[in-house]
Amino acid sequence: MPWPFIRKAPLNSPPAAVAIAGGRLYLHELRSQVFRNRRLVRVWLPPDYDGSGTAHYPVLYLNDGQNLFEAATAFAGVHWQVGETAARLIGERKIRPLIVVGIDNTKSRIQEYIPYKSRDPRVLNPKGRRYPEFLRREVMPLIEQRYRVLKGPENTGLGGSSLGGLITLYTQLAMPGVFGRLLIESPSLFVADKKILEESRRFGGWPQRMYIGIGTREIGNTEKDTKIVEGVRELESILRSAGLGEDRLKIRIDDGAGHNEAAWAARFPEALEFLYSDRNDKS
Helix, strand or coil: CCCCEEECCCCCCCCEEEEECCEEEEEEEEEECCCCEEEEEEEEECCCCCCCCCCCECEEEEECHHHCCCCCCCHHHCCCCHHHHHHHHHHCCCCCCCEEEEECCCCCHHHHHCCCCEECCEECCCCHHHHHHHHHHHHHHHHHHHCCECCCHHHEEEEEECHHHHHHHHHHHHCCCCCCEEEEECCCCCHHHHHHHHHHHCCCCCCCEEEEEEECCCCCCHHHHHHHHHHHHHHHHHHHHCCCCCCCEEEEEECCCCCCHHHHHHHHHHHHHHHHCHHHCCC
16 A cells, blocks of 8 residues: 655655644644545654653544644634643653644544534535544554554544544444543534434443543533433443443533533543543553
8 A cells, every 4th residue: 555644844854843832743744545635643742752762652542633732723722732731640640651643634524523424414425434444544554653652452542522522432333442542522422313322332342441521511502402411421321331330431521611622621631631540440
């Protein structure tokens, strides 16, 4: 298979680097054969990552990469503060040092993040069923070949918010055994009449740990917000019935929180600590 990646920098140079609070951010331009488009992949390295070292690191892949590290690229100028939060938790020894990869969305975000035909939002040609292949065939090889990444589901996480949370959950269903840690924020479970919940009931390959967060004012409409929270509670019931106890599943119902980057940034420290702290590991 041809090499599908074009770096932001010239081919004989290192990838482009951006100095951000909390560490170093490297930018790769990825040309996807799966989606036939291009996007940036943003790689945050922990403070102790030495280019000439030998240590390997767990990795967390996150969707909507533009919104994770910098206000300048984030929706409405608000980002998740991923670098600052990860660096602080690592410094406080609350989590292991890890690599965080932000996968930018494209102008086809809605189609790429929805795996089913949908009336709300209206998507007649969904492309989300290709997303697991895109991750496994294109994004993950780029990271594993360029950076010192620990492999295996116990060292590999995936996350996202809104439709990015939906496609995170779908990827787990479509490709079990690859990601052992899921971060799902404000997931759009309503898409295609809650088909993702229907499929989840028949699924058994759940990861080692899952963090699911939701606000009680996601939309600002009491009736709709109640249904959104009920959807997350339904997903929790499915997961508890599948055997996920408190050590594997954390549900956060955030009173008064909305559907926005600020809410997801506020919950990110708790999510990251739950997913990547050694204290909860039984093995």
